Amino acid sequence: MPILQVENIRKSFGQTLVLDDISFSMEPGEALSIIGSSGSGKTTLLRCLNFLERPDEGIIRVRDEVLLDAGKANKSDKASNQEIRRKRLHFGLVFQSFNLFPQYTALQNVTLAEELLAKEAPDWKENKTEKLKRIREHGMELLSEMGLSNRMDNYPHQLSGGQCQRVAIARALALRPDILCFDEPTSALDPELTGEVLRVIRGLAERSTTMIIVTHEMGFARDVADQVIFMDEGCICEQGDPREVFAHPKQERTKQFLARYHEN
Amino acid sequence: MSFAQQFPIVFNALNVGFLQTLKLFFVTLLGALPLGLLLALGEMSRDKILRALIKVLVWIIRGSPLMIQLLIVYYGPGLLASRITAEAAANNAFLAFIRSCRWSGGESGRFAAASFAFIINYACYFCEIFRGGIQGIPVGQEEAGLVLGMTGRQIFFKVKLLQMVKAILPPISNEIITLVKDTSLARIIVLEEVIWAGQAFLKGSHGISGAIWPLFFTAVYYLVANGLLTVGLAKLEKKLSYFR
């Protein structure tokens, strides 16, 4: 059974149609990479999945649950706010620009959301110390996995871009999302720092983390993914096995796009 | 009278004046900081009319001298009221209300008027600083909080607030230091603050007359107050320098 089904997503900003009838699905443990030229709607698609934008049309389904049916009317604001919060947690998002919280250490960045969530549980008061300890250990574990065990108490401004992005990945993993989304995770990094971040994501893929990766690193998109989508002007232009799509693109636009990358 | 004889007399009188200066200073801060925040929130609200009203208010207040504002606030209501005859007020509740809007006599009335003018004036400056501080936080901070399932409240208090405080502390400190000195403007409506107290020894007071040094000496009070404030505010800034 697919873990994620996206059906006929459509999204406009004013007059511009940014996403035009996007449909795809993912199996659990699968890595999907999305490529495409600037302005083709990749970021907007991830933002729709994370409820930062609301699609005009379409359905988003995680396992059996319909998270969003844009055709259906909104519920009252308050109820839907709570619901959107809950639904969001199916997804994690790693931003191009990290967006770490500057006033918290690496470890605090990772544990903050989990702590806030735990505080809402009815048994928080009785088991406070126990719970905090477990959350802290979980955060430390995640940061170690990212190769940052000696950086936990550093503030973001004391870390390199690559280290910041790895903290951001740990932070996104902390709430155990079903699907982790990356929006050009290495685009803001110096070239010599991209390797360490790509390695970490590759490690996640090997452990069968369900991921959607928007990237301009073509080699990485090909090697790490089980499925690739090429987007062009808001549409899915071509989709399939990455080795197939990269070696023998069927669509003229895909060929042109990939050719431009081979030139560089 | 020798200087040594004059000094304790002058010192006592200036202390009394400076107490009034400090009172005006703290009352202004206490009123203008929250009012400034409210104005800032209003300026960012979706209500177009509210936004326009606040913009006009901020323009008028920041665009004209505080001294004129003090004069208008203190003398304006009385002048207006004196134009309304008792008969006119008897027939019209609104006119009656305007007629009743006067500052009470004496020092307490002058203090109330000065506080009113200072609070409005400083609130407008604080408003712009607060707005800059709130809008200056990158949207990425809010979005990062949202995708981690935080509520709007949690994002404001746990993520944005401290960054905002850090960003606005230097400009707010500047305004606070300026406020200490600006309180002397209340002299124009004869509030008995420290400059007034110093000046009194020129004309004659407590048996001393023609002495100008007490007026000069008032500067020491401002210097000491601002010195302490500068040190305190710098400490606070340093406390927040652990992150960027």
Ligand SMILES: Nc1ncnc2c1ncn2[C@@H]1O[C@H](COP(=O)(O)OP(=O)(O)OP(=O)(O)O)[C@@H](O)[C@H]1O
């Ligand atoms: N908030 C917005 N308001 C109006 N237009 C927007 C908004 N966000 C994105 N767009 C437009 O939508 C289109 C798709 O943008 P999007 O950021 O999704 O592209 P992208 O594929 O991520 O590009 P890039 O590779 O440069 O990141 C662009 O034309 C962009 O100008």
Ligand SMILES: [Mg+2]
């Ligand atoms: Mg993008």
